Amino acid sequence: MYIHFCEEDGCKEWGSWGNSASPAGATRWWCFEHFPHKSYEQEQALRRKLEAAEHGNIVQ
Numbered sequence: 001m002y003i004h005f006c007e008e009d010g011c012k013e014w015g016s017w018g019n020s021a022s023p024a025g026a027t028r029w030w031c032f033e034h035f036p037h038k039s040y041e042q043e044q045a046l047r048r049k050l051e052a053a054e055h056g057n058i059v060q
Ligand SMILES: [Zn+2]
Pocket: 006, 007, 008, 011, 012, 013, 030, 031, 032, 033, 034
């Protein structure tokens, strides 16, 4: 098993989102929050999730 955590400084999240600049290049990993290659829709979904958590109104 290859172990990879989010490469953002200070972030201890699991890096489940990978991206490599080229097929030969090393893959870099981030958690969903720090992943720099999200689509617009993924960005909006994350923003809504963070806002909901901030206001403490997560629907169980
Ligand atoms: Zn992270």
